[in-house]
Amino acid sequence: MYRFPTANIRNSPYDESCKWPPSDVSNITVDGTYDIAICVRLSRDFILDNQPKKYLLSDLFNVSEVNETVTFNSLPYLPREIWKKVKYPRIYDTYPQDVPMKEIVANIKAGRPVSYLPKYNFPITILETSKSVCSEGTEHDLVIVVKNAIYSTTIRSEFRDYMKNQSHMHPEIKVGYVFSVGLPRSHGGRQFIRAGHPVNLTGPAGDMLEHYVGKENELMETIKNEIAMYDDILLADYEDTYFNLSWKTVTNLRWFSAFCDKIRN
Numbered sequence: 531m532y533r534f535p536t537a538n539i540r541n542s543p544y545d546e547s548c549k550w551p552p553s554d555v556s557n558i559t560v561d562g563t564y565d566i567a568i569c570v571r572l573s574r575d576f577i578l579d580n581q582p583k584k585y586l587l588s589d590l591f592n593v594s595e596v597n598e599t600v601t602f603n604s605l606p607y608l609p610r611e612i613w614k615k616v617k618y619p620r621i622y623d624t625y626p627q628d629v630p631m632k633e634i635v636a637n638i639k640a641g642r643p644v645s646y647l648p649k650y651n652f653p654i655t656i657l658e659t660s661k662s663v664c665s666e667g668t669e670h671d672l673v674i675v676v677k678n679a680i681y682s683t684t685i686r687s688e689f690r691d692y693m694k695n696q697s698h699m700h701p702e703i704k705v706g707y708v709f710s711v712g713l714p715r716s717h718g719g720r721q722f723i724r725a726g727h728p729v730n731l732t733g734p735a736g737d738m739l740e741h742y743v744g745k746e747n748e749l750m751e752t753i754k755n756e757i758a759m760y761d762d763i764l765l766a767d768y769e770d771t772y773f774n775l776s777w778k779t780v781t782n783l784r785w786f787s788a789f790c791d792k793i794r795n
Contacts, residue, residue, distance in 0.1 A: 545571060549641030551787040558788065563767075564656040566784040573643035585624055591615045602626055652780045658757055658765040663706035664790040673790055674707040675782045680714055680749055680770045681738050683756075690760065708762050710782050711753065712770030714746040715739055722773060735772045 547557045548569040558564050582601040587593055590600065592615040600608065602624045629646045637644045659665075664673060678686060686709050693707060720736035722729045731739065742749060757763045764785055768777040 545641045547641075550638050555788060560655070564659065564788070566656055566781070566788060567651050567653045568638065568648070568784075570638065570647060570651070571641075571643040572647060573645050576643075576645050576647065582626075583624075590617055590621050590624065592617060600624075652777060654777060654781050654784070655767045656764065656781070656785065657767055658763055659785065659789065660706075660708050660761050660764065662761050663708050664785075668706065670704045670706040672703065672705045673786070674705065675764065675786070676707060676709045677775070677778055677782070678709040678711055679735070679738065680711040680753060681742050683752060686756065690762070708764040708785075710764045710766070710778055710785075712766055712768045712774060712778060712781075714742060714749040715769050715771055716746055717743070719743045722771075724773070731772055739771065 546553055548571050550568045552558050552569075555564065558566060582603060584599040584601055586596065587598040587600055588596045591612055593612065605624065634644050634646060634648075636642075662668060663670070676686075676689060689707075689709075693705065697705070719740040720731045722731060730736065753763060753765065757765075764781070766777070766781045768774050768781070770778075
């Protein structure tokens with residue numbers, strides 16, 4: 531899933547509403563939530579992932595054939611003799627994952643079209659975020675995002691007490707923090723299907739998933755109460771399990787870049 535602007539915007543050289551990080555969080559606000567899938571605009575000469583990139587043979591080897599082209603998949607079929615004329619490190623650029631990363635990142639940050647479509651854009655929506663941390667008008671010396679399981683209420687309580695004590699000891703340092711959580715698992719408990727194979731999540735993480743089977747509403751009610759009382763929850767719409775830690779990490783990084791002002795926070 532990607533956030534694409536309308537077709538008439540696609541070919542424009544610059545679009546303020548389609549860049550990352552967004553100039554303003556209003557650009558990613560949808561019905562009171564925040565769509566943090568990175569907005570991507572494809573240029574007219576974009577390259578699809580399933581289209582092999584072609585290279586001039588003379589760019590990769592010291593040969594006279596200036597118009598002949600090759601792809602990564604065709605390299606093994608070249609004559610053995612030609613490999614004595616290979617150009618290092620240019621030949622490494624043919625690896626399929628090779629993309630002009632610096633150029634792509636710069637274009638996305640500037641709101642310009644890109645020539646490649648990212649493979650992993652993590653279609654994540656932030657459902658709730660703090661109004662006192664990395665929000666309009668807030669200032670901090672340090673901002674902390676705590677990776678936390680939605681059912682770990684005791685850990686959140688203990689961390690709040692710790693931060694309260696630290697704040698009393700060091701009032702001159704302004705620290706903001708949020709707990710990053712996902713949604714409770716709706717079914718399955720500790721059992722997962724990974725790459726077509728059944729997997730049981732062992733240990734405390736699996737035990738807690740099993741304990742809260744059928745208690746999704748109870749967990750969400752707890753989270754809503756904590757949001758109202760402490761305003762320190764960053765809630766996203768992925769399923770909060772061990773196997774989705776990469777989604778939690780991406781959520782945290784995108785929240786930082788979208789919400790935390792680089793000058794004041």
